[in-house]
Amino acid sequence: MVRYRVLVSGRVQGVFFRDACRRMAREQGVAGWVRNLPDGQVEAVFEGRPEDVDRLVAWARRGPSRAAVADVAVQAESPEGLDTFLSR
Numbered sequence: 001m002v003r004y005r006v007l008v009s010g011r012v013q014g015v016f017f018r019d020a021c022r023r024m025a026r027e028q029g030v031a032g033w034v035r036n037l038p039d040g041q042v043e044a045v046f047e048g049r050p051e052d053v054d055r056l057v058a059w060a061r062r063g064p065s066r067a068a069v070a071d072v073a074v075q076a077e078s079p080e081g082l083d084t085f086l087s088r
Contacts, residue, residue: 001047001048001049001079001081002047002048002049002050002053002076002079003032003045003046003047003053003076003077003078003079003080004045004046004047004053004057004074004075004076004077005043005044005045005074005075005077006043006044006045006046006057006060006072006073006074006075007037007041007042007043007072007073008041008042008043008044008060008063008069008071008072009040009041009069009070009071009072010063010067010068010069010070010071011066011067011068011070012040012041012042012063012067012068012069013036013040013042015063015064015066015067016064016066017034017042017063017064017067018034018035018036018042018087019087020063020064021034021042021044021056021059021060021087022034022085022086022087024056024059025046025056025085026085028048028052028053028055028056029048029049029052030046030047030048030052030053030056030085031046031047031048031082031083031084031085032044032045032046032047032048032082032085032086033045033082033085033086033087033088034085034086034087034088035087035088044060045077045082047079047080047081047082057072057074060072
């Protein structure tokens with residue numbers, strides 16, 4: 001089990017990034033959450049099997065079709081044992 005905190009910048013708000021992220025996470029069996037930040041970034045926590053979390057991080061580098069991802073910062077954290085994925 002791994003956990004990554006991910007900060008995504010670019011045109012990532014108002015393009016259904018959070019909804020698409022939630023759907024992708026559930027398809028991959030990844031737990032965690034995603035939210036918009038006041039500075040225009042999207043912050044997410046992905047927790048699950050390493051290969052599933054890696055696929056979700058790779059997706060975040062592209063985002064949904066209307067997004068224009070400029071940068072993705074990834075920080076490893078200690079897993080908390082989350083069991084669902086929420087959009088905040």
